[in-house]
Amino acid sequence: MxxxxxxxxxxxxxxxxxxxxxxxxxxxxxxxxxxxxxxxxxxxxxxxxxxxGNGNLIHVSGGYATQTHGRFHEGQALSLTEQDSQALAALPMVKRALPSAEWQERITFADKRSWMMPYAVKSEYQAMNKLRLLPGGRWFNPVDETQQRKVVVLGYQLAVQLFNQQEGDWFSGGELEQDPVGQIAKIGAHEFTVIGVLAKNSGNIEQGSPIDDSGFTPFSTWQRFHPNQAISGINLEPRVGSDRQALAATVQQVLKRKYAASLQDQQIVMVQDHFLSQxxxxxxxxxxxxxxxxxxxxxxxxxxxxxxxxxxxxxxxxxxxxxxxxxxxxxxxxxxxxxxxxxxxxxxxxxxxxxxxxxxxxxxxxxxxxxxxxxxxxxxxxxxxxxxxxxxxxxxxxxxxxxxxxxxxxxxxxxxxxxxxxxxx
Structure with a gap:
């Protein structure tokens, strides 16, 4: 010892x-x-x-042609449509594909306005992005979509920004002082009823927009005011066990062939895999x-x-x-x-x-x-x-x-x- x-x-x-x-x-x-x-x-x-938020998703959006081919000339933009999301949803490696569009007007209430444009999305978007609502509110449902109702769901900090009496400083953010559900806000000149507020969420959606600062309306309502207009992107949820890189390559091939773009053009279809970025x-x-x-x-x-x-x-x-x-x-x-x-x-x-x-x-x-x-x-x-x-x-x-x-x-x-x-x- x-x-x-x-x-x-x-x-x-x-x-x-x-x-x-x-x-x-x-x-x-x-x-x-x-x-x-x-x-x-x-x-x-x-x-x-x-x-x-979008941590498990693949975001697809139109890019710009870098070479002249078919009906595309160099620098021309590719615009996606809702039908493109339906075509991608049919791929065997895709669980679901949802289109999204960005309004060109901001949300306002009285003399206050959002700094981000709201998104128009499908009702399944909530489950896809794991969005939770505060008690007393709801997400829009298929009836809202069918009837193209003018309803909106707000991110937490967006609700604070619009409905608190005093503006919080940038460093403190602030807590929501009143329940905005049932209040009337405007998107551009159109009145929308607030039906829900999301719980605080530090995640992102789409191409990196903070969930807390975002607003959401039914996709069909956006189409009511913007018929035949191009969408801003498509959110893909791959099936479990899918080869994500192979799926991304397949998505590019499908869209390039559909629009008769050059198969060698790497910028005309933008595919961002958030999971691989993670x-x-x-x-x-x-x-x-x-x-x-x-x-x-x-x-x-x-x-x-x-x-x-x-x-x-x-x-x-x-x-x-x-x-x-x-x-x-x-x-x-x-x-x-x-x-x-x-x-x-x-x-x-x-x-x-x-x-x-x-x-x-x-x-x-x-x-x-x-x-x-x-x-x-x-x-x-x-x-x-x-x-x-x-x-x-x-x-x-x-x-x-x-x-x-x-x-x-x-x-x-x-x-x-x-x-x-x-x-x-």
Missing amino acids: LPIRQIMQEMAAEKLRLSLTILAVAWSTLCIAGLLAVGEGIRSGIVRTIQN KSMQQFLLRLQSFLGIIGFITLAVASLGITNVMFATVKRATRDIGVRMAVGATPNTIRCHYLAQSLITMGMGGIAGLGVTFAMVRLLAAIPLQGNPIYDHLGQPVPELSLSVIAIVIVTLTVMGIVAAWLPANHAAKVTPLQALQSE
Whole structure:
């Protein structure tokens, strides 16, 4: 067994150096655990955001011809129609395909107006984008579509912007002060009845429009005022297990052939796969978290130099005792383990202190009321997370650095001979 009591006595003999070293290790642990916790919180928040709304969808829109072919000349735009969505819905890899159109007028109420144009969508759009409504409201139904009713559903921040008495500042966003359901708003010169308000949602729809700032009307109502007008895009929901890249290529081929455009023109049909964009974002966030971890690791490596110095000082002070122990039968491995254990105890004391401070700071940051801030909400309300994976990384790093820091002093101690011990001062 290791002589723990003797180890603690040796550590007490170097209490000033040891205290400073433990403080450095605690600070380094705080750095690495804190940076990893912040990175984990940001990653989790953004992942929550990108998985909302259009996170699983493929958005298709018309582009511009980059070469003259058939009836298209270079620079000519391709306009999509509702019939295109029906053609794409028939593809075997597509679960459903819904057209969407953007009004060219803004939503107004009294003297207030939205900064985004509302969208005209089908009733299935709610389920496709996982949109939730506040109690007391509803989404439009097939009857609304059949009768082309003038009804509108508002995003949460859009409702705040239009119906709160006082305008909130840009950084706080604000809370909805009254229920807008039943109120009359206008889109251009047309009056629309508000039938629902969406719950707060940090996700996006279409090509990146915030759900909270968007408004929605029945697609048929838009067609009532804009007959035979081109739509702005088509939202595709692939079937589970479908090859998304193959589907995107098939969509381009179908539309290019339908409109007799060049099959080699990569800009005339725009296909944006939000799910694949998510994967790219998640890889970036993982790299960001790794970078933050590397910064903390470097800080810990610098602190480990202090442990190396303390170990060398301890070995020098205890050279005579080491020789006596080896003279009575102690093996080099016993001596080596003695100082490795001393290093790990030092690392453990600093690590526990650092993790304790990190946990307190994480709880303190989580208690700060940032809800309602548009930037914070758009990032998915990230909160630093001292997860089990972060704690495991910190513990492994502390252990490895503790062994590395003590290895040279421990080897030096293991090579001390009784004769060297007797000759030492």
